[in-house]
Amino acid sequence: MELRTVSRRKIAQQERSKAKVELILKTTLEMLNEGPADQITTNEIAKRANISIGSLYQFFPKKDSIFYELYSRWLQDTLDRLDEAGAQFSGTENLNDLSDAVFDCLSKDDAINSKGHWQLLRAMGSTEELVELEAEHQKEVFQRILSFQEKFGRKIPREQAEALAILQHHVTVGCLAAAAQAGAEHDQTAMKIWCRNVMRTIYDFDRLKDQV
Known part of the structure; x- marks a missing residue:
C-alpha cells in the first residue's frame, strides 16, 4: 500500500532513536487507555x-502517523496470535476448544487487548490510509477464519x-472489546x-449451517 499522509517520516536506525520511537508509541497507547483518540495531541504526547x-x-x-504505526503492529500481533491458535488444531478436536483458543489468545494479554487498542480502532476512520489498513x-x-x-x-x-x-x-471483535x-x-x-459462550455458539459451524 502506498501511503500518502500517514507514513513514518524517518525510520529509526540507532538504538537511541529506536528507543525514542518505542517511547512515543508506548506513551500514546497509555493515553488512549485513558481517553478518546480525538482528545490526544502530538504536543501532549x-x-x-x-x-x-x-x-x-x-x-x-x-498524530495519525503514530496511530497508523500502533495499529499496524496491533493487527500483525492479532494475525500472529490467530496463526498460533490455529496451529494447535488438526481439525479432529472439539469446536468449543477452537473458539476458546481463539478468544483466549486474543484476550488474555493487555499488550494486544486493552482499552487503548479499542480507542485506536475507533480512530480508524480518520484518514483514508487507516481505513484501507483496517x-x-x-x-x-476472514482468510484465517475460512481456513x-x-x-x-x-x-x-463458499458464499x-x-x-x-x-x-x-x-x-469476536465485540467480545474482545467487551472483555x-x-x-x-x-x-x-x-x-x-x-x-x-457467545463465541462457542458462533463457531459451531454445523449447528449454524443446519439453520439455513
Whole structure:
C-alpha cells in the first residue's frame, strides 16, 4: 500500500532513536487507555514522553502517523496470535476448544487487548490510509477464519462460508472489546465466561449451517 499522509517520516536506525520511537508509541497507547483518540495531541504526547515536539516530528509527521504505526503492529500481533491458535488444531478436536483458543489468545494479554487498542480502532476512520489498513486486516482475518472452517471439514457453500466468517469476525471483535473494557476483576471473569459462550455458539459451524 502506498501511503500518502500517514507514513513514518524517518525510520529509526540507532538504538537511541529506536528507543525514542518505542517511547512515543508506548506513551500514546497509555493515553488512549485513558481517553478518546480525538482528545490526544502530538504536543501532549511529547510532553508526557518528556521529549521535544521536534524529536517526535523527526519520526512521526502527525498524530495519525503514530496511530497508523500502533495499529499496524496491533493487527500483525492479532494475525500472529490467530496463526498460533490455529496451529494447535488438526481439525479432529472439539469446536468449543477452537473458539476458546481463539478468544483466549486474543484476550488474555493487555499488550494486544486493552482499552487503548479499542480507542485506536475507533480512530480508524480518520484518514483514508487507516481505513484501507483496517480493510486489509479484515481480509486477512476472514482468510484465517475460512481456513478454520476448512480444517474442521465444514463443507458449506463458499458464499455462506464467507458470510459466516464476517459474522464470526465481528462477534469476536465485540467480545474482545467487551472483555477489555470490563471493570472490576469479578466483572472481567464473568465477562470472559459470557464471551466464551457467545463465541462457542458462533463457531459451531454445523449447528449454524443446519439453520439455513
